[in-house]
Amino acid sequence: MIRLELSGVQKQVREEFREWLAANPPPRVADDSSLDAFQRIGKAWQSTLSEGGWVAVHWPSQYGGRDLSLVEQAIVQEELVSSQAPQILGLFGLSMVGPVLIRFGSDEQKSQHLAPILNASKVWCQGFSEPGAGSDLAAVSTRAEKADGGFLVNGQKTWTSFAHVADWCFLLCRTGKDGSRYSQLSYLLVDMKSPGIRTRPLAQATGDEEFNEVFFDNVFVPDENVVGKVGQGWEIAISTLMHERVILTFARQLQSERLLQHALQSDSSDARGLLEKRALVREVVEACGVRALAYKHLFQYASGTEPGSEGSLDKLGWSESFQRLTRHLFRSEGLESLWQTSEAQRYLYSRGRTLAAGTSEIQRNIIAERVLGLPRLHVKYGEGKS
């Protein structure tokens, strides 16, 4: 049985943050806000939160946090969602490259980047996926060739969310030719204003242009921007993904639950409404399970374990359930929109959530092999056919 109980300190953090929120009410984001407005408001709100010391409370105090654990960070997120606060803008920095720099970064990298990540004065994007390397991330072909004092980067990334507004990119690229394909990879911090970078927006099904293709043409990256060692990129990239699947997923799960609550409160006196509510009950059960599991993992991390493959359970559970919920709401009529998008847009947006941060198939593979310890199956497609 999983027994999860908050400590006195954790309950006190909740009270203290509630008081702060009452004194600093979050701005409202209109349902029909543009992506531009969403970004502007999210940036300003993160800066206000950071002034109050409420961004990344789990980070060490020497880097602007409060020396608390991920459980207290989860409590802060719960209160933000309850108060209907807008989403903060710097999620890639806070939940991906920030923790990686704290663990693997040099002192100079920490002092240059961590404070601007906290207050959103610098926004980051994730340069991992390429046209020929998504699920098989180790196949990246963007190259960084050694040059005097640094590297020259050439290649293309794709699906890079917010690259068009980002100040910095954490880039996975190939720096070597020898050894295993994993040991040829390195993790670079790239200033998005460097000469030779071109971004081209990609329109999503919602009509928004949130992600991009990014082209690198002889982009110079100084030696001091390599995180860890040359050739350590795969280990650092996996650590980035583990953090993404756990921390970012928790925030998204809370938003799904708010949406679910709203749907359950809608008028349902007729037979159709009752049938719809019955379908939603499954999602309530699922949401309780996903949140309990997420908390179980957060308690583990609070006692010193680094995020690992178990985060795939959280990510799979949340993204599949979010997709079912938005499909359901899209089909039902008359629900007042809760977020800034219409039901149809939210439904379209949800389609990408079982792809981003690793597809559901990949999460199932990870769960089977690395969480449950099942043997790896090598299936040759087409085998047995004449």
Ligand SMILES: Cc1cc2nc3c(=O)[nH]c(=O)nc-3n(C[C@H](O)[C@H](O)[C@H](O)COP(=O)(O)OP(=O)(O)OC[C@H]3O[C@@H](n4cnc5c(N)ncnc54)[C@H](O)[C@@H]3O)c2cc1C
């Ligand atoms: C909304 C959104 C935002 C994103 N933002 C970013 C970002 O900011 N930065 C970034 O780097 N990337 C980003 N991505 C890219 C995302 O990480 C990739 O889409 C994802 O990893 C899948 O890669 P792919 O699209 O190349 O699909 P592929 O890897 O080509 O997969 C195609 C299909 O084959 C299946 N498949 C592949 N391999 C296996 C296998 N071994 N076993 C079973 N099935 C398999 C997949 O599940 C999928 O259904 C984003 C994607 C989306 C949708």
